[in-house]
Amino acid sequence: MRFRVEENQLIPTQSHENSFPITQIPTIPQPPLNPAFTFNPDLLQQLTGKQLLLDDLPYSITEIQMHYENGYLTYRKGILKNKKQSICARCGNRDPQWFAAFPCARCGETCIYCRKCLMMGRISECTPLIGWNGPEPETTLPAQIMAWQGTLSEGQKTASNQVVEAIRQNQEHLIWAVCGAGKTEVLFAGIEAALAAKKRICIATPRTDVVLELTPRLKAAFPQIPIASLYGGSEDRHLFAPLTIATTHQLLRFYQAFDAIILDEVDAFPYTVEESLQHAVVQARKPTSAMIYLTATPNGKWQRECRTGKRAYTTIPARFHRKPLPVPSFVWCGNWSKQLQKGRLPQNVIRWIQTRIQADKQTLIFFPHIPLMEKALSILRPFHPAIEAVHAEDPDRKNKVQKMRNKELPMLLTTTILERGVTFPNIDVAVVGAEDAIFTESALVQIAGRAGRSKDYPTGTVTFFHYGKTEEMLKARRQIVTMNREGYKRGLLDDMGGAK
Numbered sequence: 001m002r003f004r005v006e007e008n009q010l011i012p013t014q015s016h017e018n019s020f021p022i023t024q025i026p027t028i029p030q031p032p033l034n035p036a037f038t039f040n041p042d043l044l045q046q047l048t049g050k051q052l053l054l055d056d057l058p059y060s061i062t063e064i065q066m067h068y069e070n071g072y073l074t075y076r077k078g079i080l081k082n083k084k085q086s087i088c089a090r091c092g093n094r095d096p097q098w099f100a101a102f103p104c105a106r107c108g109e110t111c112i113y114c115r116k117c118l119m120m121g122r123i124s125e126c127t128p129l130i131g132w133n134g135p136e137p138e139t140t141l142p143a144q145i146m147a148w149q150g151t152l153s154e155g156q157k158t159a160s161n162q163v164v165e166a167i168r169q170n171q172e173h174l175i176w177a178v179c180g181a182g183k184t185e186v187l188f189a190g191i192e193a194a195l196a197a198k199k200r201i202c203i204a205t206p207r208t209d210v211v212l213e214l215t216p217r218l219k220a221a222f223p224q225i226p227i228a229s230l231y232g233g234s235e236d237r238h239l240f241a242p243l244t245i246a247t248t249h250q251l252l253r254f255y256q257a258f259d260a261i262i263l264d265e266v267d268a269f270p271y272t273v274e275e276s277l278q279h280a281v282v283q284a285r286k287p288t289s290a291m292i293y294l295t296a297t298p299n300g301k302w303q304r305e306c307r308t309g310k311r312a313y314t315t316i317p318a319r320f321h322r323k324p325l326p327v328p329s330f331v332w333c334g335n336w337s338k339q340l341q342k343g344r345l346p347q348n349v350i351r352w353i354q355t356r357i358q359a360d361k362q363t364l365i366f367f368p369h370i371p372l373m374e375k376a377l378s379i380l381r382p383f384h385p386a387i388e389a390v391h392a393e394d395p396d397r398k399n400k401v402q403k404m405r406n407k408e409l410p411m412l413l414t415t416t417i418l419e420r421g422v423t424f425p426n427i428d429v430a431v432v433g434a435e436d437a438i439f440t441e442s443a444l445v446q447i448a449g450r451a452g453r454s455k456d457y458p459t460g461t462v463t464f465f466h467y468g469k470t471e472e473m474l475k476a477r478r479q480i481v482t483m484n485r486e487g488y489k490r491g492l493l494d495d496m497g498g499a500k
């Protein structure tokens, strides 16, 4: 598409005469809001707080342009340019390797586009990002906003109050909750406060699994509030809702939308490695807004900021059942990968496994790499025919996890794919090769956090088999011990466990 500038307005045109791709127009004029104009209420619903492409909207350019001319829509440049580089306005990409040029039929020039966010529709130099500039949708509040009536533990209550406060004051706050502390319930009062103040609130997470898991829980807690649940392929894409649950990917379509964002699992892949997702979260916030971060395992930098008072945070150091987190023990097992290549497992690993099979105790065993895990599987199958192994690309992954839940498997071998998000009530956990670089402090804390989660089985052993202790292993154990100690000190644990 090309635009010409006329009487301080952009006018879309086919002609090349005195017209340009939007990126080349220095400043985009914004016509003033015409209160006499009757706008299309569907556009209001679909565009509030968004930045969409023409292709995302089922309306003619004529209708879109009319709303722009009357001040109800904004056009923003999809690709920004400064002297040196191109910058994608949607995903923040400025790496030249992630831009490409193509002969563009829409503007009739060689057009540069962003490859980084291509899966959300192509943004090129002639692509306007369309947003809403009119009034906000009216929301009516039901008599009862929240139906949830559960109780919070002491630790949860403290955190819950902080969330409410941060949302009221538009502040940033980190909730550092140990694995299995029950962090979702900690959000409910804050969400209720936001909704009551007619604020638009979003729970964002890097993982689709989490969106799918949270949606029914929030619908049950807030049954009369419209909730948009957004992930790749979801159907709620065009729904305006006071409460949104979305993958961080989906936030690329939002622009200054939310008064409060709750970012769950800040430390999870791909959020930690994808700058575009961090960009998406930042620009989905209104300039004045609250930001709540939730995690069981903040990275080293954040932990330091917490310790030195640079970051506002609250810990939930204990689980609901008041038993300490299982503290991992370190067991040296020699050159396990060399042994595996020769078709053997270290004797102490074998013993650990045999004891548990005989005692009918379910186990989850982590391996750093798929091929070695497959080797281990073939060695272990003779011990019990139902032992299984899973990894990220395993098409049968969901089914195997379900079988493990149903207690049909005595043991599940896994890569780090199951380090978070799964709960099996009564298991012992081991890592074989805990010294591998893939097992970061945060991965190891998450892995250890798989044990002892249920109130019926609040304990479980966690063993890190290794061929040389690493700093990450030590940091992980220290973090767990510190949390137990704090939980005990605050009266949230019945006993101290390994936190001596």
Ligand SMILES: [Zn+2]
Residues within 6 Å of the ligand: 088, 089, 090, 091, 092, 093, 114, 115, 116, 117, 118, 123
């Ligand atoms: Zn992009």
Ligand SMILES: [Zn+2]
Residues within 6 Å of the ligand: 001, 021, 104, 105, 106, 107, 108, 109, 111, 124, 125, 126, 127
């Ligand atoms: Zn073009």
